[in-house]
Amino acid sequence: MEAAAQRNSVPPERALPFFTFVTAVVALAGTVTAVSLIALPSEVPALPVAFWLMAGLAVVCDARPFTPPGRRQSSAVFPSICFTFAIMLIWGEAPAIAVQAAAVVVASWRMRHTAWRALFNIAQYAIALTAAYATVQLLVPDLPYVAAVVAAAGVWFAVKYGTVTVAIRLLTGGHWWRSVSHGLAFELLSTGALLLLGPILASAARANAALIPLVVVPLYAVYRMARLSTEHEQVGRLDPLTGLANRKALLGEVADRLPGHAERAARHAAERHLALLVLDLDRFKYVNDALGHAVGDRLLVEVANRLTAAVRPQDVVARLGGDEFAILSGRLADPAEATDLANRIVDVLAEPVPIDGLPLDVGGSIGVAVYPEHGEDFETLMRHADVAMYDAKHRGDAVAVYAPDSDHSSPERLSLLADLRKVLETTGPKGAVGGGAAGVPGAGRDGAGGRDGGAGREAGGAGEITMYYQPQVEIATGEVVGVEALLRWRHPRRGMVDPEELIRVAEQSAVMRLLTRRVVDDVVEQIAKWAAAGLPLRAALNVSVRDLHTGEIADQIDDRLTRYGVPPDRLQLEITEGALMADPHRVLATIARLDRIGVAIALDDFGTGYSSMQHLRRLPLSEVKVDRSFVLGMTDDADDAAIVRSIIELAGALGLRVVAEGVEDERTWRMLHAAGCHVAQGWFYARPMPADELVSWLARYHPLRPHPIT
Template sequence: MTPWRGPVWLRAGFGAGLVLLLAQSVAVVPAARPWSDRNPWFGGLLQDAIYVLAAVLVLVRAIAVRQDRTAWLLMTGGLGAYAAGTLTWVAVLADRNPPPYPSFADVMWLAYYPLAYAAVIQLLRARTARIGPATWLDGLIAAACAAAFASVVFMTDFGGAPGASRWSVGVSVAYPIADIVLAGLLLGAWALSGWRTEPLWVLLLAGMGINTIANGIHMYETTHGTYIPGGWTDALWTIALAVIVTAAWQSRQRPAERRPAAKVVGVALPAVLAFASLLLLLIGGWRSGALPRTSSLLAAAAIGGAIVRMLLTVRAVAALADARRQARTDDLTELPNRRLFLEVLDRELGRPAGSAPLAVAIVDLDHFKEINDSLGHHLGDRLLQMVAARLAEAFGGAGLLARLGGDEFGLLLPHADVTSARTTAINLLAALRRPFDLERVTLHVDASVGVAVFPEHGTDRGTLLRHADSAMRVAKGDHSGVVVTTSGAHDDADRQRLTTLEELRAGLGNGELVLHYQPQMELATGGIPGVEALVRWNHPTRGLVYPDGFLALAEHAGLMGRLTLEVLEMALAQSAAWRAAGLDLTIAVNLSAANLHDVTLPAYVADALTRHGVPPAALHLEITEEVLMRDAARATGVLAELRATGIRLAIDDYGTGYSSLAYLHALPVDDLKLDRAFVTHCDTDTRSAAIVKSTVELAHNLNMRLIAEGAENEAVLDRLRRWDCDLVQGYHVSRPQPPDVLTAWLRERAGLDPRSLTPTLNPA
């Protein structure tokens, strides 16, 4: 509630206050003094009305507004006590000769102080959740300094009247002490609030401060016999009351809106106060005996607090510098982190136009995730530390090397053009390719580097980093090591890649994947015991997309695990449909690396077989050698569980990976699928023929079947029969076909009437 928008009676109250304040101001003008002296009742009545109205307006605020109600009720009590003392003095005591001292009016006036203290403390508590040591010291400095100066005003030349009673002396001492404490409390509370500039807080402190100053002036004038009732000192008291009432009716700001003073104020004010206290001590020492002992002690307390505050500030600055360094340093490698990298890049790009070039390079380790998963995070972290140290050594400090996150590092090369940046990147790769000796393990690490140069490839941070990242991905894709961006071409490729990825994510949820099936023929009998499920993406606008158009993207985006499980579900549903139609076929499905790292896969596959009513022997799962090499131990455990359920396992694309005999000996697999690169030309190329023949013999000696991919003509089939190959698949047998087309082909091959086909299920 605001007074100028409140009820009529509230606006009338504030209007009356303005009138009284104006009358008080006029009454102290020298031209009006003769009339005031002839009518002393007017000054007394005016003073009484002002004090009573001030107490009433603050009480109304406490009742009408819930916020800070306790504080303003306390302030109402203090102002009410002050008003009661003034009424008693004007109505009863002022006309006595001599006026009694001390009197009931003094009791009421002194009662103002503890209630005012409590109100200030209550407001401070409501606005300060937690006060730190530095803020407490600011409060001590401010309170001690204010009290020191107030004590000079209130206690200098104070000795009490000769022959005064103990009560008179006590009351005479109580007034200056109360004002000294109030002065210290006001400035100390402001410091404890963080030097807030909230209007309510500033006005309250100003009003109570003016009241304390008026008290000091009154004491000085009374001591020296210059006090004039109804003069400027009385006007100051009236102004103080007006400011306090205005403060009471200020709307309390929300915590988010309250702002401390500027940082320079928070730092400078304690220093200024300490300097003022020191100056006070110097003046007191220069003028011997001019400074009360209490003032000296308070000034010394302010200076002592300032010294401790300075020590805390130095410590805080050191901690802030350390925190700033840590915030810009990578914890693991102790290299600069991404934040500092971007800050330096922005600073370098802010140089005047036409300055020297600047190269940005992004280095990304190849297959680090597989290393981390296989060897554990401890050795993965150790490898990153060794990589960082080797990069720093090879880099030589001619710029900035930072760890951007994960296994990605960034380089800034001032004054480097395309040629020198490429040379630096090649040197870094050469250093990385030297073996790393970890705990009983020797690792060979490779990386991909993308380079962009200012201003050739961009003039702002976002463009340069995007081009460097695009070039790095190109380098990773074609295994070229270092690629310098070609700007627009890479931008187009990135946009196409992101678009395709988002469409693929949506396609997985919309059932856009379909399966085609390629038969596997048994050479000994010519029968078709099974098929391999091959995934296609039925894109809404691009039509049928083959695996090489999206599988690599899915793997890079971490979608292969989800995609493979979707393929598995569709393949099992088709298997159940074929079995219901009288076609007893096995179905081979490829597993990804993500599947083999998932220890819950065997349980999921077993549940899927049960749901679709397909026996385990009807499912063949294929894995590549590269997948095995990424984490052989975990893969072996998962494969053993799968094989224990009765599922057959095969190594796909055999001969294109590591082809380690140790893996063949240890892995629980049933079949080898020889890659088409060897099979397709085995009828014309003697080397290919030797590899195929020896691989057939190897598989049989290990009690495995050999499945040859890429049988494209009858001559190849003849060779494979002669070498006792078990199964073949290729275009000479059949291309991959949709399930309905393949069903008709199978029935026709089996000599059945295609018109008797049972409808087949195509989950896509």
Template sequence: MRSTGRLFATFAVASLVPVVALGAVVLQDYSRDAAEQGRAQGLSQAEVIAQMVVAPALNSGESSVTGGDDLSRRGLSAEQHDRMREATRLAVYNGSVQHLRLRGFSGRVIFSDDGSSSSGVPVSDPDFQAAANGERRARVITGRTQTIRVMQPMIAGATGQSVGVVEVYLPYQKIADRLQQQIETTWWRIGGGLALLYVVLATLAWLTTRSLRRYAADQRYNALHDALTGLPNRTAFRVWGQERLDQAVRDGGYGAMVLVDLNRFKEVNDTLGHHAGDELLREVSARFRAALGPDDILARLGGDEFALLMPGRDRAEAVALLEQARDRLTEEMVLDGVPLSIEASFGIALYPEHGHQLEELKQRADVAMYQGKRGTMDIVVYSGEQAAQPHQWLVVQAELRHALERDELILHYQPKVGVHDGTVRALEALVRWQHPQRGLVPPGDFLPAAEHSGLIVPLTEWVLRRALADQLGWTASGQPWAVSVNVSARNLEVAGFADLVAALLAEHGTAPDRLMLEVTETALAGDAETLVKSISELTALGVGISVDDFGAGYTSLAHLRGFPAAEIKIDRAFVKDVTHDPQSRAIVRSVIALAHGLGSRVTAEGVETAEVYRWLIDAGCDEAQGYLIGRPVPWPQVSPDFLVPVIDLAPVIDSEEVAR
């Protein structure tokens, strides 16, 4: 505001100077023209006097002056002198002439209206010399009164030759007054016009400055706010948020940094269209704002991601406020006639407990938020033991890229057997990392880092290629085992994944029904449309799909309806307790019944005791997998001898138990 005022003042002063200068130049030019006009009028009047007064007197009588005579030599006759006096007296009396002299070329005064013989203008004067040479000159002489002095060559006779110089002094005051009046009139007109021009320019400048001020304000606002929701954007949040954090450091303050991500927002865009998604974001923003306090900063970072900075709120206050915001957020809304209830995941980092730099707090809030997405809690406070995880992931991702290039990854296989006969049905490929310094690295130490980057795509391709190659080896040795490979939701979301699988099957000459792709239950809660499309393409090839870790996630039964699952694997958390926990037994029996009702076979994971194995036979489970049957080892170590303990369990179970 102040800068634009200075800009306008600068423009006003800068524009005033040329306007005034223009007025001065115009006035000066007009004054010069007026003076020139006065001199021209004096010359004309002197010409008339010379022709009408002096010339007739010189040309009268017998001694008339002829061209070429120099009045300095011959002078005037008495008659000519009298006629000159008479004519001059009349001119002086009428006020048209103040003073008149007739002079010869030598400067001699031949006639003077007052009878004086003073020489007047010196002969050396440029005006006299010019008149002696036939050129007229006029000059304004200032004094008590203004006078025009005209030096006029005196032409006598018909020859047109000069015989002397007429020195005439004409009254100029009336002319000057009239010119002054004209100048003043012109000045007022020019001044008024220039003043009006200045007012117009100043008005335009003011309007332009105000428009620029508004434009600058709009640009500044747009640069710092999200166009869709009107909330501060990522840039504004970074600047304003860090200012609040710096102030908290100075004042010993505290607060909470929160990242918010809407769940299944993409489904709204894909199902109802982007206009509905935009309307949803506006409604979510309004509900968030209504739930927050005046000191809280809410920003949209992009897409369906929001950020909150809540100064002066401790852990309990932050969680309580977010619970209120969540309840308000989940209230049903209607978009395009469709009732919706939106949910969100909240990650909280506290300051100064978890840091005092904005990016540091955002990173830790992001870790907490994704921990919530992977679990069952939608509001998660960052826990200190995860502090090194984001940094460690960056290191792991960098090293894993080199591991793929150097072929440091290996596959171990764990068998799945039919519970009734103990025969091996398939081997599950489990990736391991033979690190040159740390030795054999388990998948839990590097797969999460791969899943949070694009590395999971080439990693899965490597596992598929190696597993199919190993399968050729055990097939050649007479073992017709299928192979199971784990894939993530990211793999299924990549365009052309089914084509990649088809190409690898063709490359190794493997029948599609000898490959099983295992998808975790939590992956099914992602982008349903994309997953269904990808899985439909895979099943069309003949590849089997397995739902892994069933019961550990939060998939609703609606996800299984119409899902072409060839296998459902019960999570080990339920299997290990079936011999002593009634609830686990009820859950496992229900899953078995559900899977069979859907036309899927059931595999129990984490089978580690003979008692659990016997119970699974009694419950009607189809297959089993676990340490009782075999630990993950390279495939050449998987042999019938390795499975003897499981086969030996068969005689313990009578035929009636098996029937049940």
């Protein structure tokens, strides 16, 4: 073993207690060994060849110590231990201390240790050998020799390991138990084996000095096996392409550093923060596809070199896989330093990488998570840095710091998703389950945003998902021509759940499929019930991007329409331009199948997406819905009014029906009527309501009086 420090520098806040302890150990060593060492020169001439042989082997063997990776800094293996322990058993502690000191000097020179570090190591060994020798002298009269030697080895280990552990704790901080336990098993095995080899060497020396060199063979075999094990572990902790640390090594680094940062945070000390940055390269797939994986690999190696050059020596750069990297930066006085580091990396990557004369751009997005603000363990920090990275990509920024608002996979939302699955699996397939099903902003709206609270409070029992319906009224005649299905859920603990939040969570999981199937079942069955009661209403429901990607929804709708005997034109699906842009080819294929079935398609939130003219020309649409953000501003904003009129004129020229969402007052209704809008929905007519309330509302509704009925 060796002294406890990975670097020769000592943190300023720990310098005094650490060096005080080092001074105390050195002083104690000088005190307990002074008498025996003073008498040593007179004993040297009488020392036999066996002693000098073991002394020479101890010094030579310690010229090649090694430290297994992933161990604490004190875990280097020094073969001299077995020789000096044997010398102590035969000739006493003074010769053993002298030989051990010579071996430490050689090892420290080879490992470039500072003078104080070498002195501290010598002092540790001196105290350990003195304590072990005293144990043997004390126990031999009363115990068998073997038992006394084993006890002495235990005392040696306890003293040496204890002093190193205290030094590590004072130097790096952290919890005492972690300082004691980290690496204990390895050192018990390696150091214990060397110590217990000492009595065997002592017996060989007493029998014949020529037997002593033979111990080099098993020592070398152990050394080689340990070296191979070390190399194997190193391979498991390094990325084979770039030579950077991998995820496993990064996990170990975080685990090693967190205790010290935790202590600094508790003391409100400076440099208490630790930052984890996750970098994902942009357009790397294009490089692989266009130029081949060999060029892609060379690009990754260059990125690794640039990242290593951009960070501090004590920071850790790791490759997580593919084109994703991570940087662990500790001892930050302020979280803003992490952002500064991220911006510095962005600048470093801004310069194109020339490969075979071709300059390649290697920009990327970086997510930042800071300890302890954004997490207190590796997995939490990594997940939050990932969330921030994807947030940066989504916003088109180079750097983003973790924000809970952008975390769609927070524990709260995961819990919400689990509750949603539970509700879907425990209520019957024809139960009060609903819809809006499905993943677009309109699924959670009634034309008045948060003002739907009153309707939500009338939802079914606690923990039930319910379908509400909002009338769609023809502006010219006041006739109710359809309804839009909207999702409502009263959670047993959270109360009314924001439908948009619910859909954002569900759409990223398999629960979305369960929700959509139930919504389609419920809406189609409700259409059939209305038809049987003499109400030939058309119902519109929103569908998610996930539904449109799989195409399964077309088969499901065809099956349900046939089962309930509902004409296809009584059902309308609303899609958004965002859904189209997610994967145009697969979405268009699904829409084409629905059109062949006879289901009408409406383009929802029109005016807020992209390539609107192209969509209007190519899609088999029957209707466009003007986004409520424009409708709500018509009466006060001339630009909004102009946009609405333009959409109405464009859709009319293409033969499409126009529906305005968010109609909340008579003035807006009159402006839409004057502009030639066909259909309106909103609080001016009615708020969303359950199916049975809708029937009652229709019975009281008068087409010539389009105001809400109270």
